[in-house]
Amino acid sequence: MVHRFSTRLLNVCIGSLFKAHKLEKAESVIINGIRLGVLPDVVTYNISIDAYCCFGIDAGYAILHQMREADVTLDIISYNSLIASTTRNHQIDRSFDLFDEMIQRGIAPDVWSYNILMHDLFKLGKPDLANRIFKDIIIADYSPSIATFNIMMNGLCKNGYTNNAFMLFRNLQHHGFVPELLTYNILVSGLCKIGRLRSARRVLKEIVESSHVPNAITYTTLLKCFFRKKKSEERIELLLEMKSKRYTFDGFAYCTVIGALIKIGKVKQVTEFMVDMTEIGIELDIVSYNTLINFYCKTGESEKAYKLLDEIEKKGLECDKYTHTIMIDGLCRAGNIKGAAQHLKYMNMMGFDSNLVAYNCLVDGLCKVVQIDDAIKVYKSMEVRDSFTYSFLVYSLCRDKRYHFVAKLLLSCLRSGMKILKSAQRAVLLCLRYSGFPGEAKRLKSKIRIARILNH
DNA sequence: ATAGGGTTAG
The missing domain is CATH 1.25.40 (Serine Threonine Protein Phosphatase 5, Tetratricopeptide repeat)
Known part of the structure; x- marks a missing residue:
């Protein structure tokens, strides 16, 4: 004993x-x-x-x-x-x-094993298999837990079946299922992802009516969606609602709001929120620091950005690939391309799992100061490229009247199965057409079509 | 275990 x-x-x-x-x-x-x-x-x-x-x-x-x-x-x-x-x-x-x-x-x-398995299958993009396990659990009466249903609804939402998730939810409710806040948050997130703001708002109302208290997660999910949708009145309304319930306004929420405000260039509002965040006494983590550094990079206050870098080090936190990427982008914006290139070298030395965005920032920076040959050099040295890399190059090659090169680049991009903005494709075709190469434009157009068909 | 946050173009 x-x-x-x-x-x-x-x-x-x-x-x-x-x-x-x-x-x-x-x-x-x-x-x-x-x-x-x-x-x-x-x-x-x-x-x-x-x-x-x-x-x-x-x-x-x-x-x-x-x-x-x-x-x-x-x-x-x-x-x-x-x-x-x-x-x-x-x-x-x-x-x-x-x-x-x-x-x-x-x-x-046991049920937990099956729950985990379902979750894994959804994550692998195999909703059919997950659904089969779900049915097995129900038919064999393995006493499904509330997590079973949550995982099912979340998985359906993540795999593009939000409507089915919602139907399941109503069906369960009909059979006496009592949702928890997590269940509601899963649905809110699913509805936001497919842009059904009004339904998401309705769920928020339902949460309150069911005497649950929406938390920071509920609000940040909704808010991010509102920012994406550019609904300014609703955004402000929701922000006020969030602020009035201070306890739901955590570091995550602040980063969402500040990040979104930076994107739409509301410098004054960002400053207010930053003051707020520090006054509330939210412990800054590396993500918060990245958000703040990004702000100072965008406003051109590089000393303040560097000061924050020092602070990170003093606190014993570690800069991640976002910190470095933000700095590289900031250096480019400040016209210090050399410094950006050097920082990228340093970043490579540190060995991060991905530096694609940082490379893209450098390519973009070089294009913006019309050092196109250097941009091409960097492009050629890249092991991985994405549609951003090609977009930057395509636009500036058009501006530089290098029609044949840009046509080749666009084709190799499409042939490698990469998606590129339709507007970038149009830019190349227009360039060719109005610079005395209408025949070439036509040929390129059909080649693009073939490449698209082959990729499908 | 299952829900929310940060960088790049247009």
């Missing part, structure tokens, strides 16, 4: 140590426990799996081996934790292997 109590105490202890990211401390507590005769049980190991999975599946999987060596029997929770972490670690394909392995070991999946 004493023993069991000690192990429970051990578990509580290492649980909070892991939560505080004190891995080594947790490890030493486990080892000391063993020395004192307090043996870890399956719960101890499951907590460890959860903690180690943030370093990848293999780190979590290693705990399974430890369990086998310690002769502790794996249970369904061990596997569910592992399978759930495949989604977070972008290794969804491995979740199916783990599922097989689990069944082979004679561990029967």
Whole structure:
């Protein structure tokens, strides 16, 4: 009895140590426990799996081996934790292997396992398969949890079936299903994504009527949608509503609002919100810093931007690829192309997973100061390109009257299956037509058509 | 475990 109590105490202890990211401390507590005769049980190991999975599946999987060596029997929770972490670690394909392995070991999946599996299938863009599992759960009466329904509705929304999600929601309600705030937020987000603002607003009303209190997530989702839709009156109305309920106005909301206001050039309002944010005492994270640095880059206050960079370092935060990209874009805007190129080099040295946007900013910057040959040089050195890269180049090549080169570039872009703005395509055709090459324009047009058909 | 935030063109 004493023993069991000690192990429970051990578990509580290492649980909070892991939560505080004190891995080594947790490890030493486990080892000391063993020395004192307090043996870890399956719960101890499951907590460890959860903690180690943030370093990848293999780190979590290693705990399974430890369990086998310690002769502790794996249970369904061990596997569910592992399978759930495949989604977070972008290794969804491995979740199916783990599922097989689990069944082979004679561990029967529970509702959680099926929930995770559904979620993975939706994430992989396979709503049909997810739907089949959902039906199985219902038919076999696996006692679906509220998460089952939430995952189902969210997955439908994310895969372009928002209307079906809504139908499911009404159907469930009809059968006595009581939605939680999360359920409502999923629907609001789904409706916003397909631009059905009015329905989204109606759901907001329903939330209040059902005596739930909408939270910051509800509001930021709606607000982002309003900003995208350029509905200025509703935007202001909603902003006021958000501000009047201060407690729902968190760092996420501030970043959304400030980011959107920067985009539409409302400098004065941005400043007000920035003052507000610091007065409320919101702890700035790297995303907030990026937002603020972007603001100072856009207003040309580079000293302030650099000051924030110092602050990031002092706080022990780490600049991410967004910070660097924003700086590169800012340097270009300030006319310091050399500095931007240097910063990009530095960024490459640091080894970020993607520097495509930063390259695009440099190409755009070079185009804007009409150093088109340099822009082409950078373009040629890029390993990955997207429609932005091509758009920047196409427009400035047209302006520079390099018709044949731009025609070639446009075709290679389309042939590689890349989408490019229709207006950029039109620009090239118009250029050719009105510069004495109507025949060439015609030929290019049919080539574009063929490339489009081949890509479909 | 399932909902929300930051960069690039037009």
